Amino acid sequence: MTALGILYPGHFAEDDYPRIEQLLGSDIRVELIHTGIDDDAYRLPAPHSTNREERLARSVxxxxxxxxxxxxxxSTGGSFTLGWEGAHEQVRALALASGMPASSTSFGFVHALGEVGARRVAVGATYPEDVAALFADFLRAGGVEVTGVHSAGVTAAAQAAAWGEAELLALAREADRAEADAVVLPDTALHTASHVTTLEEKLGKPVLTANQVTVWEALRLTDRRVNAPGLGALFTREPVVQA
Known part of the structure; x- marks a missing residue:
């Protein structure tokens, strides 16, 4: 049995995690701890309010x-808004506080894109344009070429949490570019676990979503690889897009 620790801010799409655990169909347990949140608004510098080191330290x-x-x-926004170096410092502090390997969803996207062999990506962000631009900058700092960024202009996590498959598909299609090897949807407030395969079928390429990537990143830290086609290309044994 492998137990994965997930620190999740607030109560938005946390039910994705038991769904993902079920789809893994293996000896994987996903342990979810809520960290709390001061403000669910998608504006700068609000995402920083979710990432206070003392709050994360208490949660571990x-x-x-x-x-x-x-x-x-x-919390993707609670990481990439710190910038590449700031996000590294955050993860180092989390590892020190927890005494275990640590990462964040933001870094998970960079690693996951490498896993599926995607060099060029399109970003479909719920966030306003200024916040979405910071996520694209974070990916670029990780060596990823961003072909385009589509901002849905959502103003709060609770609004994103109310979205269903139709809204997700519209976001992914608006973001997609012919030259993109994959599409990424970075918001952990979106319910995506039940929709990844449909999104990939409609777009014909890997679609990486925040909660899916978060669990994959935790598995990577424990040196586990699980074949779970119900979670899309990221969880199949062979990447859809070859490097």
Whole structure:
């Protein structure tokens, strides 16, 4: 049994995680700890309010008791808005506080894009344009070529959490570019676990979503690879797009 620790801010799309655990169909346990949130608004510098080191440090105690082997901070905006170096500092502090390998969803996207062999990506962000631009900058700092960024202009996480498959597909299609090897949807407030394969079928390429990537990143930290086609190209044994 491998236990994965996920620190999740607020209560938006946390039910994606038991769904993902079910789709993994293996000896994987996903331990979800809520960190709380001051403000769910998508504006700068509001995402920073979710990532206070003392709050994350308090939250990891529950993960230690659960037997988690690695921890991922599941707030994309609470990571990439710090910039590449700031996000690294955050992860280092989390690893020190937890005593286990640590990462964040933002870094998970960079690693996952490498896994599926995607060099050029299109970004479909719920966030306003200024926040979405910071995510694109983060990917570029990780060596990813961003072909375009589509902003849906959503103003709060609760609004994103109310979206269904139709809205997700519209976002992915608006973002997609012919030259993009993959499409990424970075918001952990979106319910995506049940829709990844449909999105990939409609677009004909890998679609990476935040909660899916978060669990994959935790598995990567524990040196586990699980074949779960129900979670899309990222969880199949062979990448859809070859490097």
């Amino acid at each position: 105690e529950g993960l230690r008791l659960s037997g988690a082997e690695a921890v991922v901070w599941a």
